[in-house]
Amino acid sequence: MRLANIFHLGIKELRGLMRDPILLGLIVYSFTIAVYTEAKAVPETLNNAPIAIVDEDNSPLSRRIADSFLQPYFKPPAMITAGEMDARMDAGTDTFALDIPPNFQSDLIAGKSPVVQLNVDATRMTQAFSGSGYVQNIVSTEVAGFAAADIDGRTPTVDLALRARFNPELNQMWFASVMNVINNVTMLAIILTGTALIREREHGTVEHLLVMPLTPFEIMAAKVWSMGLVVFVATLLSLIFVVQGLLKVPVEGSIALFMAGAALHLLAATAMGIALATLAGSMPQFGLLLMLVLLPLQILSGATTPRESMPEVIQTIMLAAPNTHFILLAQAILYRGAGFSVVWPQFAWLFVIATVLFAFSLRGFRRSLR
Incomplete structure (x- = not known):
């Protein structure tokens, strides 16, 4: 009853x-209408973004890059292994995961163009848009500073392979x-x-x-x-x-x-x-x-x-x-x-x-x- x-x-x-x-x-x-109209209005801010770094090179240059991610833009980087990166990204622990490959510094000194991989959790749109640009500028700045100090007049280039996870179009x-x-x-x-x-x-x-x-x-x-x-x-x-x-x-x-x-x-x-x-x-x-x-x-x-x-x-x-x-x-x-x-x-x-x-x-x- x-x-x-x-x-x-x-x-x-x-x-x-x-x-x-x-x-x-x-x-x-x-x-209906509210979902459609507000879908295009998202603030783009960066504050205390969680970032993890896979340092497979463990060189002075890679440590210099890791030390350059400072607050209030980023949280202190979590130093992880390559095997932990995917699990942490899937769980939403990190917004950015930077993978510095082995022999990064030596390849740079040798005049090669090593590739640094940046994985971005693009579901966090407020951080993904501006944050990827911040990361790229930081890496480029640190590489240029290292090159000016340690390489005789040569300014090698480093390509940043950006992979926007879960939202590849950054839409x-x-x-x-x-x-x-x-x-x-x-x-x-x-x-x-x-x-x-x-x-x-x-x-x-x-x-x-x-x-x-x-x-x-x-x-x-x-x-x-x-x-x-x-x-x-x-x-x-x-x-x-x-x-x-x-x-x-x-x-x-x-x-x-x-x-x-x-x-x-x-x-x-x-x-x-x-x-x-x-x-x-x-x-x-x-x-x-x-x-x-x-x-x-x-x-x-x-x-x-x-x-x-x-x-x-x-x-x-x-x-x-x-x-x-x-x-x-x-x-x-x-x-x-x-x-x-x-x-x-x-x-x-x-x-x-x-x-x-x-x-x-x-x-x-x-x-x-x-």
Whole structure:
């Protein structure tokens, strides 16, 4: 009987949403026009970009190049082996991986043109565009300085083989379109669920529900599954028809695995919407709370700027936000083609956060009904 109550209450929420043209228009706009228009607007900044160096030469020149990557543009370089480079790039640990080949300095002195390989994680568009140019300038400057000091009048050349991983065209739309869809999942899930609860309160229908053989859990669960389902379907359609179809953005990984992560994230986001609605006494107050919550979630979760560019205390605090882990798994799956073996920690975090948020919201909802 309880499952039947939850189902029928959810259907009631869907019917109420269908009669609200403003919310319907917001959903359609957010997952179509907004995704398309914002796909071309990405800031190009470089701050504390993580870089790894494979020094296969171990010469004074290679160490000189490694020592030239300084803050605030780059983090201190991680000295790794060639076997570690691909795994670290696949996991999203490094934005840049510079491979200095063996006999680099001796070939340079001999007048040859050795090639230094630079691998770039191009899913981090805010760093990839400007960062690759920074790396090339640094390598060229250090080689020229070494040549002027140690080679008699000869200025050899070094070719930098740039390989943009996961986005070979360095196309900003590939990043912005998917990130906009992900941001809208969080925003719409919170707005729709919170609005549904406040609408019940303002119309006085919450009291009608309470005189029926219904529990607060059933009322809340109905709003969570119905509004979550709307955002879930809108996300899937936007990803297939707008991102892949209209914008021609390739998706490397499993859409089914991504949508499984989206379902977990929607459980957490809709529970957050219930919690905010119980705190707000009216729709204007709910709107003010949204500004206080949504802006930090969107900006500090890694969707706008890489988390490595933020202070460590902010990075630690934002681990408690569900969309931080959702963005990590979404980028890994959709851009880098990662499987469950790579993103299972994010799934585990989302499950824990969603469970805690749902329990917290249910407790607050019960208190608001007293």
